[in-house]
Amino acid sequence: MSSKNYFIGLMSGTSLDAIDVAIVDIQPINKIGCEDKISLVASHSVSLPKLIKSNLIHLSFEQNVNMQILGHTGVQLAHLFADAINDLMDKYKIDKSQITAIGSHGLTIRHQPNDEFPFSMQITDANLLAQLTGIDVVSDFRNMDVAVGGQGAPLVPAFHQALFAQQFNTEAGEQLDDNSACILLNLGGIANITVLNPNAEVVGFDTGPANTLLDTWCEMHTQKPYDAQGMWAASGVVNHTLLDIMLEDNYFSLPWPKSTGKELFNIAWLNKQLELYTVKINEPAIKELLTQKDFQQLLPEDIQRTLLQLTVITAAEQIKTFTHTKKLFICGGGVHNQFLIAQLQQELPQYIIQATDSLGINSDALEAMAFAWLAYCRVNLMSANSPSVTGAQKKIVMGSWYSAKADKVIN
Ligand SMILES: Nc1ncnc2c1ncn2[C@@H]1O[C@H](COP(=O)(O)OP(=O)(O)O)[C@@H](O)[C@H]1O
Ligand SMILES: [Mg+2]
Known part of the structure; x- marks a missing residue:
C-alpha cells in the first residue's frame, strides 16, 4: 500500500458541535479519478x-461584524484544526510525511449563492494550518463552483457517488450498477440528500433544517447542547397548525438545485413562525376549526417535537419523489437521534432505512472523508463538482492550495 495516498479531511458543519477529522487512504486502482x-x-x-462557537454565531448573523473577531477566529480555528490533526496522527502513529494534503472546509459564516453577487464564505487560516501541521492544505472549495454559476453546495454528493460506486461495483469503477441505486440522507445542522440512480445523473440538495433548529431550541430551554436521542422532543406533541405554517416557507417548494443554511433557518426564522402561529390561532374563522389541543398552551417540548417533525416531513417528501429505490442510508449526527429516525421510518414505511455504518462506512466521519477526497481531487487536478447537483455551468477543479513546503524557495 502506498503511504503517499493518505489525505486528511476536516469538516465542521452548521451544527457547530465539533471539528471532525478523518485520515483517508485513497488508492487509484487504474487511472487517477477512476476506480x-x-x-x-x-x-x-x-x-x-464555547467562545469560538459564540464568535462564529456573531460572525454568521450580525449585520455589522467585528473585524477583530473575524481575524482572531480564523487563527484560533487554524490552531484547533492543527491540534485535532496532530493528536489523531500521534494516536495512530502516522507521520506528516505520509499525508499528501489536508482538505479543510473551514467554518461557514455566510452562504449566499443566490445573491446579486453570489458567494459562500468559510473561515480558517489555511496558511497557518499548513505551517502548524507541515502539510499542504486545500481550502475554499465552494467558490469555484459558485464562480461557474453553481450553488457551491452540497459538495458531498460527488463523493458519495465515488464511494458508493466502489462499495457496490468495484469492477466497473465510477459506473454505478443497479445495486447501488439508493438515497443518502445526511442529518447534520441542515438535512441534505444524495440520490444515486444508475440510469440518471446524481442529484443532491438540502431538504431543509435538521439539527441546527433542534439544537438551538433545546439549548434555550434545557441548557443542553442537543436533545439526546430525541427524548425531549418525544415528550411533546406535534402542533399541526404550527407545522403547516412552517411548511409554507418558500424554500421547501423551490425546485433543486438548492442549498440553504443558518442564514435562513435560525432562531429569527423560528420566532417568525411562532408569531405567525399566534396570529393564525387568533383569526376568528380559524379558531372554530382548530382542535382543542391546538388551543392549549404551546409548550417548549411541543415546539421541539414540531421542529423534529418538520425535518422528517421535509426530507421524506423529497425522498418519495425519487421512485427508483426504497433503499435509504443515513449519516451525520442525526443518526443518533433515535426518535427522529423512528419518525422517519413511520413516514417512509416501505423504505429500508440503515445507517451507512451497515456498509462499513462510519456515519459520523463521512462528511470529513468527503473533504479528504476533495483535496485528493484538487491535488490531481480533477474536477469534483457535480453540475447536476449544484447547477454549475460546467465541471471544474475546486479549492485553493496552500503549500507547507519551502524546498523551492528562490532568493
Ligand atoms: N445522541 C444524540 N442524540 C441526538 N442528536 C445527536 C446525538 N449525537 C449527535 N446529535 C446531533 O448531531 C449534531 C451534529 O451532527 P453533524 O452531522 O456533526 O452536523 P454538522 O455537519 O452540521 O456539524 C449535534 O449537534 C446533535 O444535534
Ligand atoms: Mg458536526
Whole structure:
C-alpha cells in the first residue's frame, strides 16, 4: 500500500458541535479519478470551545461584524484544526510525511449563492494550518463552483457517488450498477440528500433544517447542547397548525438545485413562525376549526417535537419523489437521534432505512472523508463538482492550495 495516498479531511458543519477529522487512504486502482479505493484509516471529533462557537454565531448573523473577531477566529480555528490533526496522527502513529494534503472546509459564516453577487464564505487560516501541521492544505472549495454559476453546495454528493460506486461495483469503477441505486440522507445542522440512480445523473440538495433548529431550541430551554436521542422532543406533541405554517416557507417548494443554511433557518426564522402561529390561532374563522389541543398552551417540548417533525416531513417528501429505490442510508449526527429516525421510518414505511455504518462506512466521519477526497481531487487536478447537483455551468477543479513546503524557495 502506498503511504503517499493518505489525505486528511476536516469538516465542521452548521451544527457547530465539533471539528471532525478523518485520515483517508485513497488508492487509484487504474487511472487517477477512476476506480479509486477509498478507505477510512482513522477519525475523531473534537468539540468546539464555547467562545469560538459564540464568535462564529456573531460572525454568521450580525449585520455589522467585528473585524477583530473575524481575524482572531480564523487563527484560533487554524490552531484547533492543527491540534485535532496532530493528536489523531500521534494516536495512530502516522507521520506528516505520509499525508499528501489536508482538505479543510473551514467554518461557514455566510452562504449566499443566490445573491446579486453570489458567494459562500468559510473561515480558517489555511496558511497557518499548513505551517502548524507541515502539510499542504486545500481550502475554499465552494467558490469555484459558485464562480461557474453553481450553488457551491452540497459538495458531498460527488463523493458519495465515488464511494458508493466502489462499495457496490468495484469492477466497473465510477459506473454505478443497479445495486447501488439508493438515497443518502445526511442529518447534520441542515438535512441534505444524495440520490444515486444508475440510469440518471446524481442529484443532491438540502431538504431543509435538521439539527441546527433542534439544537438551538433545546439549548434555550434545557441548557443542553442537543436533545439526546430525541427524548425531549418525544415528550411533546406535534402542533399541526404550527407545522403547516412552517411548511409554507418558500424554500421547501423551490425546485433543486438548492442549498440553504443558518442564514435562513435560525432562531429569527423560528420566532417568525411562532408569531405567525399566534396570529393564525387568533383569526376568528380559524379558531372554530382548530382542535382543542391546538388551543392549549404551546409548550417548549411541543415546539421541539414540531421542529423534529418538520425535518422528517421535509426530507421524506423529497425522498418519495425519487421512485427508483426504497433503499435509504443515513449519516451525520442525526443518526443518533433515535426518535427522529423512528419518525422517519413511520413516514417512509416501505423504505429500508440503515445507517451507512451497515456498509462499513462510519456515519459520523463521512462528511470529513468527503473533504479528504476533495483535496485528493484538487491535488490531481480533477474536477469534483457535480453540475447536476449544484447547477454549475460546467465541471471544474475546486479549492485553493496552500503549500507547507519551502524546498523551492528562490532568493
Ligand atoms: N445522541 C444524540 N442524540 C441526538 N442528536 C445527536 C446525538 N449525537 C449527535 N446529535 C446531533 O448531531 C449534531 C451534529 O451532527 P453533524 O452531522 O456533526 O452536523 P454538522 O455537519 O452540521 O456539524 C449535534 O449537534 C446533535 O444535534
Ligand atoms: Mg458536526
